Amino acid sequence: MPKMLSFFASRKGIILAGVFIGIFAPLLQKMGNPANMGICVACFERDIAGALGLHRAAVVQYMRPEIIGFVLGSLLAAYLFGEFRARAGSATVVRFFLGVLAMIGALVFLGCPWRALLRLAGGDGNAIFGLLGLIVGIWIGTLFLKSGYNLGRSQATYSSVGWLLPLTMWGFLLLMLVFPQIPGQEKSGVLFYSQKGPGSMHAPLFFSLGVGLAIGFLAQKTRFCTMGAFRDLILFRQGHLFWGVVALLVTAFIINLLLGQFNPGFIKQPVAHNMSLWNFAGMALAGLAFALAGGCPGRQLFLAGEGDGDAAVFVIGMIVGAGLSHNFGLASSPDGVGPYGIPAVIIGFLVCLFIGFTMREKTN
Amino acid sequence: MSRLVDARGLSCPQPVMLTLKEIKSLPGGEVIVLVDTDTSKENVCRAAQSQGWQVKAIDPEGKGYRITLHK
Numbered sequence: 554m555p556k557m558l559s560f561f562a563s564r565k566g567i568i569l570a571g572v573f574i575g576i577f578a579p580l581l582q583k584m585g586n587p588a589n590m591g592i593c594v595a596c597f598e599r600d601i602a603g604a605l606g607l608h609r610a611a612v613v614q615y616m617r618p619e620i621i622g623f624v625l626g627s628l629l630a631a632y633l634f635g636e637f638r639a640r641a642g643s644a645t646v647v648r649f650f651l652g653v654l655a656m657i658g659a660l661v662f663l664g665c666p667w668r669a670l671l672r673l674a675g676g677d678g679n680a681i682f683g684l685l686g687l688i689v690g691i692w693i694g695t696l697f698l699k700s701g702y703n704l705g706r707s708q709a710t711y712s713s714v715g716w717l718l719p720l721t722m723w724g725f726l727l728l729m730l731v732f733p734q735i736p737g738q739e740k741s742g743v744l745f746y747s748q749k750g751p752g753s754m755h756a757p758l759f760f761s762l763g764v765g766l767a768i769g770f771l772a773q774k775t776r777f778c779t780m781g782a783f784r785d786l787i788l789f790r791q792g793h794l795f796w797g798v799v800a801l802l803v804t805a806f807i808i809n810l811l812l813g814q815f816n817p818g819f820i821k822q823p824v825a826h827n828m829s830l831w832n833f834a835g836m837a838l839a840g841l842a843f844a845l846a847g848g849c850p851g852r853q854l855f856l857a858g859e860g861d862g863d864a865a866v867f868v869i870g871m872i873v874g875a876g877l878s879h880n881f882g883l884a885s886s887p888d889g890v891g892p893y894g895i896p897a898v899i900i901g902f903l904v905c906l907f908i909g910f911t912m913r914e915k916t917n
Numbered sequence: 918m919s920r921l922v923d924a925r926g927l928s929c930p931q932p933v934m935l936t937l938k939e940i941k942s943l944p945g946g947e948v949i950v951l952v953d954t955d956t957s958k959e960n961v962c963r964a965a966q967s968q969g970w971q972v973k974a975i976d977p978e979g980k981g982y983r984i985t986l987h988k
Contacts (some may be wrong), residue, residue, distance in 0.1 A: 562963075634955075636954070636955045638953065638954060638980065640926070640953075643928065698930065698934065703927065703931050704928070705926075706925065706926030706927055707926045707927075707928065708926060709980055776956050776959070776960075778929075781930075784930065785930065788930060789930075789933065789964065791963070791967060793963060847928045847929045847930070848928075848929065863928075
């Protein structure tokens with residue numbers, strides 16, 4: 554009988570990934586990252602968009618090394634274990650738009666699924682509405698999947714296709730080293746650096762990068778995915794990935810308690826608003842977009858690291874979506890939703906429904 | 918006579934959906950699943966085992982794997 558599943562593919566493996574993230578995300582906060590934002594893939598990609606000047610919201614501009622680490626850690630694991638496979642060509646432009654819409658929804662809630670869990674683990678009750686929205690969005694996605702929705706097959710392709718996003722991340726890291734943050738200055742070379750707000754709060758570069766690399770490595774091997782956790786539970790009654798999410802939530806809660814970072818309540822929670830309906834709806838849009846695209850924003854980074862060019866386009870879609878969100882007043886702030894956030898969520902849903910209804914393979 | 922599921926090039930959760938659809942339509946026998954990523958290989962094996970099927974063999978095929986399921 555062949556050896557079927559390695560340790561990383563076992564339940565212990567996925568729980569290890571969740572525990573690791575649950576320990577290090579609160580520690581990143583302790584080391585300087587914003588409150589309840591030890592890791593937030595959406596927020597950090599938004600900060601990267603800001604660092605590059607794709608939007609000019611002065612409070613959210615920083616080249617987050619965690620994101621760089623996620624992709625490069627995954628690349629390393631994929632090469633070490635012989636899993637790097639360059640592939641692309643599965644409805645790529647649809648994945649770009651799903652990335653844009655996922656980011657718009659996430660920035661109405663103010664966080665991705667990872668941050669929704671970390672916000673809850675830090676006592677932010679508003680995250681409950683976000684997580685409920687996420688589950689409803691994913692549930693809608695599973696209805697499309699059951700009715701034949703899929704984005705079609707990808708093709709094996711040149712290694713360089715799979716290398717483009719990892720190389721971009723190397724470039725981002727290089728930019729950080731060539732143009733390091735200068736205290737008191739909002740720009741260093743080509744990079745923007747926030748002087749106040751969440752973008753000004755960050756752990757030391759090499760700590761962030763190290764944690765990002767380790768998580769990227771672990772998550773590539775264990776296939777950690779916050780969207781897949783709920784999707785598989787709804788679609789197959791299968792709880793494998795869900796164990797990782799539970800491990801993350803419980804561990805982060807305990808670490809927050811130990812570090813004195815647990816502050817329960819709904820009002821004046823850090824980098825959050827309490828408009829429950831739009832916390833719910835924003836995350837429902839993001840959840841639906843993640844489900845239609847086949848992975849949470851973290852998973853898309855890990856897939857991009859192992860050579861998936863379509864996942865790389867989803868990531869670029871999210872970064873562009875962040876630029877659009879802040880340039881056009883779609884993103885929320887602690888004061889509430891942005892001036893055009895509500896219509897953006899409604900239009901986003903309509904686009905997702907269009908994609909879901911029209912990209913169904915006729916079976917039988 | 919074994920059935921064939923070609924899940925190459927498909928991303929999550931399609932390989933598992935196709936495999937489950939096939940094995941749930943059969944009382945038993947042999948099903949061959951072709952996949953091209955390690956993630957799909959693991960997911961298909963896990964899903965089949967949860968339905969009481971055994972993974973008889975995993976052989977490299979092209980740039981992917983040929984999984985033989987049996988019940």
